[in-house]
Amino acid sequence: xxxxxxxxxxxxxxxxxxxxxxxxxxxxxxxxxxxxxxxxxxxxxxxxxxxxxxxxxxxxxxxxxxxxxxxxxxxxxxxxxxxxxxxxxxxxxxxxxxxxxxxxxxxxxxxxxxxxxxxxxxxxxxxxxxxxxxxxxxxxxxxxxxxxxxxxxxxxxxxxxxxxxxxxxxxxxxxxxxxxxxxxxxxxxxxxxxxxxxxxxxxxxxxxxxxxxxxxxxxxxxxxxxxxxxxxxxxxxxxxxxxxxxxxxxxxxxxxxxxxxxxxxxxxxx
Amino acid sequence: xxxxxxxxxxxxxxxxxxxxxxxxxxxxxxxxxxxxxxxxxxxxxxxxxxxxxxxxxxxxxxxxxxxxxxxxxxxxxxxxxxxxxxxxxxxxxxxxxxxxxxxxxxxxxxxxxxxxxxxxxxxxxxxxxxxxxxxxxxxxxxxxxxxxxxxxxxxxxxxxxxxxxxxxxxxxxxxxxxxxxxxxxxxxxxxxxxxxxxxxxxxxxxxxxxxxxxxxxxxxxxxxxxxxxxxxxxxxxxxxxxxxxxxxxxxxxxxxxxxxxxxxxxxxxx
Numbered sequence: 001x002x003x004x005x006x007x008x009x010x011x012x013x014x015x016x017x018x019x020x021x022x023x024x025x026x027x028x029x030x031x032x033x034x035x036x037x038x039x040x041x042x043x044x045x046x047x048x049x050x051x052x053x054x055x056x057x058x059x060x061x062x063x064x065x066x067x068x069x070x071x072x073x074x075x076x077x078x079x080x081x082x083x084x085x086x087x088x089x090x091x092x093x094x095x096x097x098x099x100x101x102x103x104x105x106x107x108x109x110x111x112x113x114x115x116x117x118x119x120x121x122x123x124x125x126x127x128x129x130x131x132x133x134x135x136x137x138x139x140x141x142x143x144x145x146x147x148x149x150x151x152x153x154x155x156x157x158x159x160x161x162x163x164x165x166x167x168x169x170x171x172x173x174x175x176x177x178x179x180x181x182x183x184x185x186x187x188x189x190x191x192x193x194x195x196x197x198x199x200x201x202x203x204x205x206x207x208x209x210x211x212x213x214x215x216x217x218x219x220x221x222x223x224x225x226x227x228x229x230x231x232x233x234x235x236x237x238x239x240x241x242x243x244x245x246x247x248x249x250x251x252x253x254x255x256x257x258x259x260x261x262x263x264x265x266x267x268x269x270x
Numbered sequence: 271x272x273x274x275x276x277x278x279x280x281x282x283x284x285x286x287x288x289x290x291x292x293x294x295x296x297x298x299x300x301x302x303x304x305x306x307x308x309x310x311x312x313x314x315x316x317x318x319x320x321x322x323x324x325x326x327x328x329x330x331x332x333x334x335x336x337x338x339x340x341x342x343x344x345x346x347x348x349x350x351x352x353x354x355x356x357x358x359x360x361x362x363x364x365x366x367x368x369x370x371x372x373x374x375x376x377x378x379x380x381x382x383x384x385x386x387x388x389x390x391x392x393x394x395x396x397x398x399x400x401x402x403x404x405x406x407x408x409x410x411x412x413x414x415x416x417x418x419x420x421x422x423x424x425x426x427x428x429x430x431x432x433x434x435x436x437x438x439x440x441x442x443x444x445x446x447x448x449x450x451x452x453x454x455x456x457x458x459x460x461x462x463x464x465x466x467x468x469x470x471x472x473x474x475x476x477x478x479x480x481x482x483x484x485x486x487x488x489x490x491x492x493x494x495x496x497x498x499x500x501x502x503x504x505x506x507x508x509x510x511x512x513x514x515x516x517x518x519x520x521x522x523x524x525x526x527x528x529x530x531x532x533x534x535x536x537x538x539x540x
Contacts, residue, residue: 145420147420147424148420148529150415150417150418150447150450151450152450152451152454154417154447177420177424180420180421180422180527180529181422181527183474183475183476183525183527184422184474184525184526184527187475187525188525194474194476195476196472196474196476196527197472198470198472198529200468200470200531202466202467202468202533204453204454204464204466205453205457206453206464206465206466254454255453255454255457255458256454257450257451257453257454257466259418259450259468259531261470261529263472
């Protein structure tokens with residue numbers, strides 16, 4: 001009886017899991033459930049160069065997206081991108097996340113992606129976002145967690161190289177391990193019905209798009225990018241650094257695997 | 271167009287993700303897609319005390335499950351459990367995984383759960399299982415990965431305590447980090463169509479069943495269980511150990527979170 005019931009669920013589950021297991025891009029994994037209903041007013045806070053704006057707007061047909069950022073240069077790039085994609089329902093504005101130029105309860109929904117990890121005061125940022133959100137509206141937060149990384153073959157040098165990235169982000173006032181703590185952060189900021197959904201990226205040779213697009217060109221490239229500074233700052237010696245980067249690329253070979261987790265949280269203002 | 275299409279998927283996806291995100295037991299997470307069709311003959315290798323046997327058999331109505339283990343004592347417990355659950359279609363037999371007393375290509379499917387991590391020669395075990403599997407049949411492997419653990423608040427002492435568990439399992443010839451390497455292991459053993467699906471357990475205070483059932487009573491209890499040996503073997507000092515265990519329990523408080531990943535692989539014999 002209960003077995004049959006579970007089994008029936010099993011079939012639709014299987015279809016979904018197949019989709020998630022086979023998600024070949026980060027967009028599939030993070031945004032299959034992103035989207036707001038027609039007529040709603042959505043704030044995208046700290047849109048940067050608009051990396052998520054097109055996805056957000058194109059998955060929210062009929063909604064109006066207000067995308068703000070503190071940098072005029074980033075906004076200009078974002079505007080061009082969105083325009084080139086032929087999307088009309090996005091309004092851009094220059095604004096500080098900590099001092100939003102909107103009245104309380106202006107937005108039906110708020111969306112923040114890869115922002116809190118760079119902030120020195122994420123709690124304050126969330127309070128600011130909560131203020132402009134209508135009661136009953138949702139706040140969606142997506143963040144990574146660099147402490148969620150593991151791979152095969154294991155490598156101490158690769159771990160040390162990754163730690164440089166974590167340490168440099170911490171010195172800059174950020175927290176690259178923030179994904180795992182979204183639940184307490186949002187509760188602490190007065191949000192309710194906090195539902196956190198981990199989005200684990202698992203990469204092996206059967207997923208060549210992710211091997212190239214995630215292991216090599218996203219994660220390893222990101223670590224590689226801080227090399228000069230990490231060595232200059234004395235966080236690591238050059239030989240260990242080089243070995244670490246080689247070992248990260250090694251996980252992209254046909255017998256390697258790579259794991260990382262993003263966290264997506266949706267919370268409500270009561 | 272493609273947006274609409276994706277959006278439609280979004281609804282069924284959302285139902286599934288809700289189920290997975292809210293999976294309150296390990297059984298839901300690991301076994302929602304476990305099950306074999308009526309009439310099939312399934313080998314459960316190294317069933318131990320039958321922890322997975324009832325789930326496997328009750329999700330495979332009309333199939334015959336042959337559950338083997340090397341220990342007569344474990345088999346006796348497993349037999350009693352399955353009998354008490356009123357399940358008829360399980361045949362038990364004492365056998366060595368490395369020297370299975372079955373002809374080649376005897377089974378439609380093979381199922382192994384939490385076994386390889388304890389073996390000194392997992393490749394050889396897989397070759398042995400592959401031999402008794404029919405061409406076209408599937409081999410399912412489920413394993414944990416103790417290196418997939420992270421939590422909030424972070425704690426160096428807790429990490430050191432977990433490392434003791436990993437080191438002790440390695441000294442006993444096992445590999446508690448095996449989950450991440452199922453793909454190369456199965457490919458290496460000559461299996462094909464290897465599809466690995468990570469099953470991430472994410473625990474926060476909104477999931478009290480998992481806080482108690484997983485963070486406290488499964489993972490932390492398992493680490494706690496090797497304390498005496500870890501201290502006696504000089505892997506850790508007693509003060510650090512105690513702090514580590516305290517910090518693991520700390521992650522089960524209302525502002526804590528806990529993450530772990532299992533890996534489920536399904537492969538085919540060509």
